[in-house]
Amino acid sequence: MSLHADVSATFSADGAESFHVDAEFEVERGESLVILGPSGSGKTLLLETVAGFHPHEGPVTLDGQRVSDTPPEKRDFGFVFQDYALFPHMTVRKNVDFGSRYHDDTRDAAELLAELGVGDLTDRYPPTLSGGEQQRVALARALAVRPEVMLLDEPLAALDVPTRQSLRDDLADVLADATAVYVTHNRTTARALADRIAVMNDGQVVQIGTADEIFHRPASPMVARFTGSNVIDLDDAPSIRSALDTPTDGIVTIRPEAVAFGDSGDVRATVERIVREDASSRVTFAVDDVTVEAFADRAPAVGTEVWLTLPEDEVHVCRAAAPAAD
Amino acid sequence: MATRTETRFSLDGVGRVPLAVAFLVVQVLAFVAAYTVGRPTWYAFFMIGSTAVTAYAVHGDSFVVAAATMGSILMVALGLPLFLFVARQQPAIVVEKAFNPDVHRMLYLGVYGPLLAAIVSLVFGVPLAHLLSEGFAGQPLVESLVDLPLVVPHSVAGIIILFGFGKGGAFPNISVLGTMIGMVLAMTFVSAPYAVNATREAFESIDDRLEYASRIHGASRWDTFRRVTAPLAVRGMVTGGVLAWARAVSEFGAVAVVAYSVSFFYPPAGGEVTAQHAPVFVYGTYLQGGLAESGAVAFILLGVSALIFLLVRYLTSDSTTTGGVV
DSSP states (O other): OOEEEEEEEEEOOTTSOOEEEEEEEEEOTTOEEEEEOOTTSSHHHHHHHHHTSSOOBSOEEETTEEOTTSOGGGSOEEEEOTTOOOOTTSOHHHHHTGGGGGOSSOOOHHHHHHHTTOGGGTTSOGGGSOHHHHHHHHHHHHHHTOOSEEEEESTTTTSOHHHHHHHHHHHHHHHSSSOEEEEESOHHHHHHHOSEEEEEETTEEEEEEOHHHHHHSOSSHHHHHHTTOEEEEGGGOHHHHHHSSSOOOSEEEEOGGGOEEESSOSEEEEEEEEEEOSSSEEEEEEETTEEEEEEESSOOOTTOEEEEEOOGGGOEEEEOOOOOOO | OOOHHHHHOOHHHHOHHHHHHHHHHHHHHHHHHHHHTTOHHHHHHHHHHHHHHHHHHHHOOHHHHHHHHHHHHHHHHHHHHHHHHHHTOOHHHHHHHHTOHHHHHHHHHHHHHHHHHHHHHHHHHHHHHHHHHHOOTTHHHHHHHHHHHHHSOHHHHHHHHHHHHSTTSSOTTSOOTTSHHHHHHHHHHHHHHHHHHHHHHHHHTSOHHHHHHHHHTTOOHHHHIIIIIHHHHHHHHHHHHHHHHHHHHTOOHHHHHHOSSEEEEEGGGTEEEEEOOHHHHHHHHHHHHHHHHHHHHHHHHHHHHHHHHHHHHHHHSHHHHHTTTO
16 A cells, blocks of 8 residues: 655644644555654654644545545554553553454454564563563554554664664564655664655655665755765865866765775875774764765774775765856 | 761661651650640650751751751641640540531531532543643633632632522522532532642643554544543542542531531431531531530541541552552
8 A cells, every 4th residue: 555645734832933844755555665864853743644643734645545634543554653652551462452443354462472572471561571572562563453554653762772673673574565654863774674765854855765865866965964974065175176087066975985095095184083883983084174984994093194085976966066156 | 888878877777667667656655755744845846856866867968957857847837736636635525426426427428528529520520631631722711710719718619609509690490508519519619620630630641652552553532531541540530539529528618608507318317317517517516515525526537537648648659650560
């Protein structure tokens, strides 16, 4: 079943400026769309609006059938919340079985829990479970009603790293054939789970495309920065501009994993900072008035002068310079 | 590193409960001694001094000692009259009153009438509390109206009820003056804010996402209230009901104005009897029989009130609010 949403909604809270969400996206049958964006960009509000939790304008359609005026319980969605939202007064089994009385065709709770690796928790109460266990139960509750579309709101955000990785692998299996909209601010998760990614900022979808398109050909400096690309204003980096075979102006982006360095290359740079990450180091180089990041297994010392290689085909012109005024 | 607390007095070694029991026993002995020699004032100073010394022995912290000393002065103001009231009772009169049929009727009416008021407050207050927890246009106005009885002198509340529902009021066919309906109405007027506010706080403490989770997995608003919201707020409702009941038990002003004496069905008599609400009865006894007789009735009433108080404490204690589950 495909989902199309073109919704507009305004949210206001005491003491805060009202926030406007105005976004459109489409998810094909069996496709996982990840909505990626910084905190406060309106991702969760968009997902909740599509689910029918908030009044909105504009259509939400399932296979062309308009469901905008349908209450949430009739929309045939499954929803997984960031903070699990399990019913604390019900056992795990009753949580998973919650929707069974409202749906004709539901999955067996015990079987589903066993598949998700929490089959021994059926008689426990949610507050006695770890975060990872609770989220697996929440996933089971959503899957139990065999929803046409799964909506997932940062289900991994509250989990520690090992649990997150383990559950992400399981989610990849679960979402492989499902129609799903998955909200996250984590680009690694987005890349791992997405068939397509919609980047959201300030209540609007600013770019939508495959992971490769989003990560390698960002539509704006904001998208490039948020997805971890180097964003280089060539006005501030003349040595990079002159190193490019095809001279250009404006702002270009390049993935840090595409940047190589050594004793020879295109651009002279100085190591400014080294941050050790899981498997490698993230090295920040100073080039003219800009910085460029790259990954390295062995990083040279801070202050070392090296040569950077920026493969021309990896350099993406993100925003061309405005034509000079006559 | 050892803290100052540990070096002075090991709470772990003695335990909180034995320490509290020992403190209480010493207080009782000191009061009995002071009362026996006819110097209750000495006990007041002993209580303040012993609290300060105990606070120093346990914490050795000037802030805690100052707070405990100031607090004990208030405890003297609240507790000493109570201790003296109990100590100065004449057992013969108390026993006589305890077997007095008029007192039995008073106690029956003093529990039954407030129970009706608490039920009315909850039946109509819970839906209002739910609306208030969700918010709506004009909410501040409704909130003010709900809280109004808290600031209106209660004799004034009685007069307001007579204007509203008495002769020439909104329902001229319903008699409120000197009737059970009038008494329950007066009690409801003063106690409903407790039921509404306690229940509202319980609703507000429930995460919206639990209701979202219920709706999206198939439950209608009614079912969501029945299966999720109400069970999670039930302790707040019970607490609100008990508070409303306790408030109605202690109501004097409004009841005295609207229904000084009321006729009601009294099961032990198998028919209608006329009696007065407990505080009104105590006041009447004081005017007619003096301090000793009214004191004995008040003593019995105090026992009932203490039971209600203990019930409220039990219902609002941490162990019961979590229910061992949540």
